[in-house]
Amino acid sequence: MNLRHATLHQLRIFHAVAQHNSFARAAEALHLSPPTLSLQVKQLSETVGQALFEQLGKKIYLTAAGHTLAEACADIETRMDRLSEDLEALRGVERGSLKLAILTTVKYTVPKLLGGFCAAHPGIDVAMVVGNRENLLQRLANNQDDLCIMGQPPEQLDVVSEPFADNPLVLVAPPDHPLVGKKRIAPKRLASEPFILREPGSGTRLTSEKFFASQSVTLKNRLEVGSNEAIKQTVAGGLGLAVLSTHTVTAELALGELVQLDVVGFPLIRRWYVVYPRGKRLSAAALAFKDWMFEHQPKAGRAR
Structure with a gap:
């Protein structure tokens, strides 16, 4: 075995097959014909002296040698990217x-x-x-x-x-909410209000829950929504309150579609x-x- 006979072209092709788990998808991604791609992988396998893939049914899997070579290809690709960056930096x-x-x-x-x-x-x-x-x-x-x-x-x-x-978080409500216009609303006053929340793990949600927990308030979760746009529409529709970044509601506040409530402790600064x-x-x-x-x-x- 002499890996010096392996070319960067062959390694790039093999790495694409390993990433896509498919000869056909790799050929499409690299704009090569499937026979050309298969030939290059076969020649690389012969250079390595071991099978790189095994086929079970219609699926292909990396062999132990294939896994080892794929890791090396990833290292080579990273190094080549760094080389490109270094050369570009010189320019x-x-x-x-x-x-x-x-x-x-x-x-x-x-x-x-x-x-x-x-x-x-x-x-x-x-x-x-x-x-x-x-x-x-x-x-x-x-x-x-x-x-x-x-x-x-x-x-x-x-x-x-x-x-x-800075990323200030504000508490918003629909324009016809009873708390609109009230001054210095106590956080405990919101214990019975339904909230529209982001998914668990969201930074905005974590910050909001931490603040209300410090005020001995557990948020009443009416809905969990996966995007700020959907939350804004849901709040505007009167389904609950929400804590959102000021940057996300600038237009809605200006148009009067949403109203920022004056709650003690807000805005929360992230x-x-x-x-x-x-x-x-x-x-x-x-x-x-x-x-x-x-x-x-x-x-x-x-x-x-």
């Missing part, structure tokens, strides 16, 4: 790529920052994924992005987290963080965007 921040993962709540502000950044640096290719906290934690653990933008940084992962903007794995070497583009966020941090609307 300055005007070239390169940037991969972001942002929390759903942040989609109301970060894309605006990103738009300004891209206008200032048109040579940078940008990809952005929007997800909930669970999605972002998984991507962060797998080091899939350059930067993650989220609320509470994870305690179970070894990461660098830098706060770059922070937004830029997060990445400790030890990760940020590209020139990632460093430039991180600096851009701090220089152009979003301003929340003034609580009324």
